[in-house]
Amino acid sequence: MEKFIINGGKTLSGSVRVSGAKNSALKLIAASIMADSRITLKNVPKIEDVATMVEVIKTLGVKVDVDNKKSILEIDPRNIKGCEAPYELVRKMRASVLVAGPLLSKFGSVKLAIPGGCNIGSRGIDLHLKGFEAMGAENVVEHGYIYCRVKGGKTGSRLIGSDINLDFPSRGATENIMMAAVLAKGKTVINNAAQEPEIVDLANFLISMGAEIQGGGTNCITINGVKKLHGTSYSVTPDSIEAGTFITAASLCGGTVEIEDAIWKNLEMFCLKLKEAGVDIDTIGENKIVVSNSGNKLNPVCISTLPYPGFPTDLQPIAVVLLSVVPGISVVTENVFENRFMYVDELNRMGANIKIDGHHAVINGTEKLSGAPVRAFDLRAGAAMILAGLAAEGVTEVSDIYHVKRGYENFEEKLTSIGADIKIAN
Ligand code: EPZ
Numbered sequence: 001m002e003k004f005i006i007n008g009g010k011t012l013s014g015s016v017r018v019s020g021a022k023n024s025a026l027k028l029i030a031a032s033i034m035a036d037s038r039i040t041l042k043n044v045p046k047i048e049d050v051a052t053m054v055e056v057i058k059t060l061g062v063k064v065d066v067d068n069k070k071s072i073l074e075i076d077p078r079n080i081k082g083c084e085a086p087y088e089l090v091r092k093m094r095a096s097v098l099v100a101g102p103l104l105s106k107f108g109s110v111k112l113a114i115p116g117g118c119n120i121g122s123r124g125i126d127l128h129l130k131g132f133e134a135m136g137a138e139n140v141v142e143h144g145y146i147y148c149r150v151k152g153g154k155t156g157s158r159l160i161g162s163d164i165n166l167d168f169p170s171r172g173a174t175e176n177i178m179m180a181a182v183l184a185k186g187k188t189v190i191n192n193a194a195q196e197p198e199i200v201d202l203a204n205f206l207i208s209m210g211a212e213i214q215g216g217g218t219n220c221i222t223i224n225g226v227k228k229l230h231g232t233s234y235s236v237t238p239d240s241i242e243a244g245t246f247i248t249a250a251s252l253c254g255g256t257v258e259i260e261d262a263i264w265k266n267l268e269m270f271c272l273k274l275k276e277a278g279v280d281i282d283t284i285g286e287n288k289i290v291v292s293n294s295g296n297k298l299n300p301v302c303i304s305t306l307p308y309p310g311f312p313t314d315l316q317p318i319a320v321v322l323l324s325v326v327p328g329i330s331v332v333t334e335n336v337f338e339n340r341f342m343y344v345d346e347l348n349r350m351g352a353n354i355k356i357d358g359h360h361a362v363i364n365g366t367e368k369l370s371g372a373p374v375r376a377f378d379l380r381a382g383a384a385m386i387l388a389g390l391a392a393e394g395v396t397e398v399s400d401i402y403h404v405k406r407g408y409e410n411f412e413e414k415l416t417s418i419g420a421d422i423k424i425a426n
Pocket of ligand 1: 125
């Protein structure tokens with residue numbers, strides 16, 4: 001199995017550009033199946049999860065041309081015929097459930113494999129299904145599948161707009177319900193909606209296809225259903241989690257690093273927390289962030305992950321690596337997922353001193369980490385282990401790197417371009 005071999009302790013400097021956001025691109029690809037003509041998607045990251053989502057819509061009969069060099073997808077949904085997201089693809093990638101809203105919207109029915117949990121938590125879809133039911137769908141669970149269809153209607157009847165109150169500002173539920181609502185009859189209001197930058201991107205994409213949506217990025221989104229959606233050309237917003245990953249790498253190994261297409265307002269809480277810890281970080285214009293190593297000692301901080309605009313849970317493992325080498329006691333609380341500290345044992349094998357107490361990681365910062373063979377437990381934990389290897393003394397081997405390839409485009413090339421010593425070996 002492939003692994004990363006990292007020779008730690010190198011100073012990072014130079015400039016690196018982040019790719020399009022994984023957690024937006026996947027939804028825009030799913031939403032594109034509702035159009036009645038071609039869609040051009042630009043700034044699409046070349047990552048495994050995008051390839052999987054392309055596979056999903058191809059099994060529905062959608063034609064997709066991928067130009068990896070130009071990061072462009074040409075999607076032609078005119079011959080779509082299927083209403084079923086295949087079991088093996090949904091098991092492989094939970095985000096496949098996001099074809100449910102589009103298929104319900106367009107055809108009034110969908111057969112969907114129930115997505116499994118993953119290493120960070122159970123990850124239910126009850127809020128998605130509750131939203132669909134509020135809009136007139138009935139859900140039947142049978143043999144590992146959910147059959148969702150407009151109540152009493154034959155295939156092709158439409159959902160009815162409704163007021164929906166989410167118990168939790170779930171990103172997936174907000175996205176799936178928004179997509180279900182754009183072709184429904186009448187008005188849908190989503191209260192307690194998720195507000196992440198990727199939600200704004202999806203709303204803007206749907207509006208460019210002719211949807212009528214107000215309030216994307218706020219906790220109350222209003223959708224007035226339309227009869228059809230036309231094709232469009234749209235560029236995916238940059239990936240703020242990838243930007244946060246490079247910002248942290250620079251904070252750990254610093255020289256001066258410029259991160260291009262890093263939009264401060266999309267990861268403001270994260271940047272403010274690093275500033276509070278003493279990281280010399282600033283924004284240049286709207287979409288460039290620079291981290292310079294003024295050599296000042298960092299200080300411990302407390303972090304609590306929350307839905308946007310709170311501290312993003314996806315940067316929690318990455319922030320813990322930084323705090324593991326900041327002398328003093330830091331506390332990081334994980335409020336979004338029930339099991340997102342699995343990687344801490346691997347980090348402690350590299351000399352970190354972290355104790356888990358329920359939802360809290362109590363970090364007693366150490367001077368230095370030392371290289372060791374470690375595993376990537378999931379996408380963001382894998383990125384965290386790579387950053388730990390960059391900062392550690394000696395050689396670190398990170399195995400199970402397929403997790404990392406799901407969400408980071410050319411990660412080792414980008415790190416090498418700013419001075420890291422990282423290679424892939426079998
Ligand atoms: C999205 O997952 C992201 N994935 C995750 O990123 C991210 O960690 C998460 O949002 C939180 O920000 C994609 O966008 C593909 P949620 P999603 O619905 O939509 C519970 C990464 O590394 N919940 O906001 O699944 C759920 O179990 C990945 O890029 C229910 O209980 O997140 C979780 O504890 C990891 N029932 C919490 O809410 C539901 O119906 C947050 O889930 C829906 C969610």
